[in-house]
Amino acid sequence: MSEYKRKNKDTAGYQILCILAVIDGDFDPREGKVIVDFMTEHFPLGGNLESADEELSITHIDDYPILLQKCAEDFYADSNEKERLELIDFALKLLAADERVDEEENTLINKLYQYWDVT
Numbered sequence: 763m764s765e766y767k768r769k770n771k772d773t774a775g776y777q778i779l780c781i782l783a784v785i786d787g788d789f790d791p792r793e794g795k796v797i798v799d800f801m802t803e804h805f806p807l808g809g810n811l812e813s814a815d816e817e818l819s820i821t822h823i824d825d826y827p828i829l830l831q832k833c834a835e836d837f838y839a840d841s842n843e844k845e846r847l848e849l850i851d852f853a854l855k856l857l858a859a860d861e862r863v864d865e866e867e868n869t870l871i872n873k874l875y876q877y878w879d880v881t
Contacts, residue, residue, distance in 0.1 A: 768836055768839075769814070769833060769836040769837075770836070770840060771836070771837050771840035771841050771845070772801070772804070772805040773811065773813075773814045773836075774833040774834070774836040774837040774840075775800065775804070775833075775837055775849050776797065776800075776801060776811055776814055777814050777817070777818060777829065777830075777833045778830060778833045778834065778837065778849065778853065778874070779796065779797045779800060779849075779852060779853060779856055780797060780814075780815075780818055781818070781826045781829060781830045781833070781870065782830075782853055782856055782857060782867055782870055782871065783796075783797065783856055784818075784823070784826075785823070785826055785864075785866040785867055785870055786864035786866050786867055787823075788860070790859060790860035792859035792860055793856050793859045793860060795859070796852055796855045796856040796859050797856065799852070800849070800852040804845075804848070817829075826870075827869075827870060827873065830870055830873065830874070831873065831877060834873075834874055834877040834878065835877065837849065838877065838878055846878050846880070847880070850871075850874065850875070850878075850880060853871055853874065854871070857871060
């Protein structure tokens with residue numbers, strides 16, 4: 763992975779959801795809709811996500827758990843508890859969107875709960 767730069771919460775949240783959507787090796791359009799819904803609801807002005815997409819495209823899938831942890835830390839630093847719980851709600855919707863939760867998805871969502879000390 764290249765040198766890491768701290769992200770703002772919109773970029774970090776976007777990447778968290780994208781990682782959860784692709785970690786099982788299959789991106790379902792229903793998962794994409796959840797990501798769009800999250801961004802539209804929480805960041806209506808949008809943001810420059812080109813660099814976020816580029817970082818995801820050059821990060822090997824084996825390194826996604828590391829990137830997820832860094833994004834979780836960045837999101838945590840810029841958010842309050844309500845915002846974190848809302849992102850987790852969208853993450854759960856994303857995991858359910860394709861009507862199956864794979865082991866990789868389950869592992870990462872549980873890590874997100876741990877990083878943010880959500881019970």
